[in-house]
């Protein structure tokens with residue numbers, strides 16, 4: 001059976017990255033996906049915007065929807081303070097297992113918990129099963145039509161506090177129009193758009209930051 005693209009990305013990281021060095025894992029994935037096979041990682045250009053917003057949030061509890069191969073989980077977790085942690089939700093078992101291995105190579109397994117399942121099923125369980133009270137930072141990068149319902153669910157479950165920061169990938173391409181319409185018209189969210197480009201391409205894209213005002 002042929003290997004998957006995601007397995008080939010893991011092979012490249014396993015062979016080329018410096019064990020325990022998150023930067024070298026990120027560089028390896030970016031090099032592989034810009035030179036060999038495109039993949040839907042947030043990438044190095046939008047990754048700098050992600051870095052800046054994570055540093056602004058300085059979260060104790062960070063949450064991510066859509067682990068994929070773990071690229072953005074590593075980007076986020078490498079910036080977290082000692083007692084902070086990232087919970088990342090992924091429903092594809094093959095992607096979850098590849099991400100677990102790549103995160104191990106980056107040396108960040110202690111800071112990142114991969115939760116296998118659908119975001120809409122996991123979100124209501126975060127308090128009881130994962131001791132989450134409030135979420136300080138959320139990165140949305142899963143199916144684009146899930147951004148809006150999952151944001152509403154986070155609010156309904158009471159995980160957002162005054163100052164919680166949401167950051168969403170792919171606002172232009174593939175786009176998340178219902179999410180943008182909802183978040184920009186909602187009185188409790190203060191939104192900022194960050195124009196950028198689609199990972200590894202010259203195509204327009206953007207990220208949207210939404211700060212919850214309580």
Ligand SMILES: Cc1ncnc2c1ncn2[C@@H]1O[C@H](/C=C/CNC(=O)c2cc(-c3ccc(F)cc3)cc(O)c2O)[C@@H](O)[C@H]1O
Nearest residue numbers: 040066067068089090091092095117118119141142143146
């Ligand atoms: C409800 C639920 N629960 C849990 N995991 C969930 C979940 N819904 C999806 N997932 C998981 O998350 C990832 C999926 C990410 C979806 N991202 C994109 O579709 C995406 C696409 C492009 C793109 C751009 C130009 C093109 F021509 C083609 C594709 C770029 C991107 O940056 C993307 O993020 C993937 O790992 C999937 O298993």
Ligand SMILES: [Mg+2]
Nearest residue numbers: 042141169170
């Ligand atoms: Mg994306």
